[in-house]
Amino acid sequence: MSARDEILARVRAATADVTTPVGARGATPVVEETSPGPGRTLDLFAENVADYRAEVLRVPADEVASVLASTLRGRGLGSVVVPSGLDEGWRAALAEVVTVVGEGDAGSAANLDRVDAVVTASAVGIASTGTIVLDHGPDQGRRELTLVPDTHVCVIRADQVVHDVPEAVNRLGGEPHRGRPLTWVSGPSATSDIELQRVEGVHGPRTLVVVLAE
Template sequence: MSARDEILARVRAATADVTTPVGARANNRPTGHEVSPGRTRTLDLFAENVADYRAEVLRVPAGEVAATVAEVLRARGLGSVVVPTGLDTGWRTALAEVSTVVTEGEAGSAAELDRVDAVVTACAVGIARTGTIVLDHGPDQGRRELSLVPDTHVCVIRADQVVHDVPEALTRLGAPPHRGRPLTWVSGPSATSDIELERVEGVHGPRTLVVVIAGAIP
């Protein structure tokens, strides 16, 4: 008996007592969606899980986003920042008061991006259950390289962009205007561990992630 035949024989033996037709079982499968615990709890869970990944979380009224992102750069001494072409003009104006603003078109290569201290973007969706931010690289997020090379990523997410779980996020991402766009899923700063479990940050992306939740009052 070949290894394949042996594996299949074991599968048949393990499922021999299953009498329910496959189609009937499919009708009873869970969809993956959970009952939403409410907007406040969803936002709290999102902030908690993002912070658990060692990212910094700031929750501010929508009208304070520009001042907040500028203060993040000023407080960290970040002298240059790259911004997507479609980023909110008010945010760009505030950033220009504390840092040298480089537009997406001016940073055409990875080497040029590597000389920039930070990047500020919006995002497409946030997932509370996993603390994940999803970028679909629309005009206010820029090309994928933009959010991977600079050492600090400041990401602004509106409160209404936060969903409870992954299935809900996929439903939203599968609809216009997100459908068909490339996706980058971010769960905290870039980090990896060697065989001795020594954590190293900033290997595959930004070393520092700051998430600004706009419209969520602390």
């Protein structure tokens, strides 16, 4: 007996006492899940991002620049690489406390490995999974920038956070995201060996700081 025949035989045996004709019980009711309000969506996003061992900073939008500067200074970081399209106000605030390396000056992965951190914007945040999606636009830079430095500080606006994955995919399928490479980030890079010992920083940044601009 093949595996298929065995599975079908088990199904027939399990349903042998079912005598109700198919469809006689009526249609199965469909329960539509509704998205929570914007406030709850942001709360859920912050909770799930933090659950991945990332740090979440919720700040007013006009305080992002100062928070970025204080975050890098408070962690004792001396250099940061920034994408070419990063907000000029953020870049200026960073330049007051650390050495800023432009995307064009970063060069090879070996050069990036000598930089302490990277600061980027983002494309979409997903509340239900605590995931941040980068589409590597001008304010996020090429993928290499966000994989090599040990610390990634990522800014996401409140209006970029959606409730679930289908909403995110729908948004990413439109302009200006269409056709761009996507990186889905759920917490700092982490993996486990055969003995289930967690190791961080193997495939990307060991530290993730998410600045949620509300």
